[in-house]
Amino acid sequence: MKFKEYLVSKGLTDEQATAVVDGMPEQKFYLASEEKLDERYDKLKQQKEQLDEQLTSNQTELNSLKxxxxxxxxxxxxxxxxxxxxxxxxxxxxxALAEKEKDFAIQLALKEANALDENIVLGLLDRETIKVTDSGLQGLNEQLEGLKDSKGFLFQSNTPPADPTPKITTAGNAQGGSNEPTDAFQAAANKFI
Structure with missing residues (x-):
């Protein structure tokens, strides 16, 4: 069950639930799968640096043993x-660390691109052409733009939706099919005039 569906099941209208879900990133409220993605990415980079240091240290010890x-x-x-x-x-x-770093960077970029379901969009991307560089992800923006053009429903639109209330208009006589007065006394009096 998605969070929006949960809110609707608790009595909120669909519009209220949408407003809550759309306002969450703005207020820095995240669901567990998206929670602190940028912090988790930074921690992963720190772990990578620590492991690199450990590998260097182990290599030095191995060389001295040789x-x-x-x-x-x-x-x-x-x-x-x-x-x-x-x-x-x-x-x-x-x-493995490079792949994890790439995964986190792509997920963070998809979140920033307002992807409604990161897993679906991630499945549509050609991960082999995406490269992690010091300046960011190379090759991702082109793929995202193509997906936004061909499958725009996977991304949240920044433009507010048109007025969601339907406008109902009646064609012709809105009071019914007869021109006779609806008052019974007036109808009887009209017969004598």
Whole structure:
């Protein structure tokens, strides 16, 4: 159940529920999936930096162990195997961190682009062409503009909707089909005139 549907089920009208949901980002109220996305992104970047430092430290220790193990073939072989495992682990963790960073950056950009359902829009994007750079996401804006043109219903419009109350007009005689007076006494008196 979406939050708007929940509000409607609690007695708010559809217009009131829409106003509440639309006003939430403005007041910095977020649902759990969107909550503090920019802060979570910053924390992820900090974790990445800490892991990079840890990897550098581990590599330094491994290099010093290699130096001390020279002459001992069995230990040297074990260190070589450990080095290859370490290199593979480092490569995998860097790829995973880069993907996480890319995911958070895209989700934040989709939130800023007023996507109504980030998961649907994310599924329509070609993630391979989107690159994370120091200046932001390269290749995302072009895809978003294309989606806004072809599937505009996936994005919240900044223009307020037209007056939602229907205008009902009647054509012809609004009082009914006869021109006779509706007062019974007047109708009887008209017969004698």
């Amino acid at each position: 130096e001390s193990a020279k002459g001992n073939e069995e230990l040297t072989q074990q260190l070589s195997e450990l080095q290859s495992k370490f290199d593979e682990s480092e490569k995998n963790s860097k790829v």
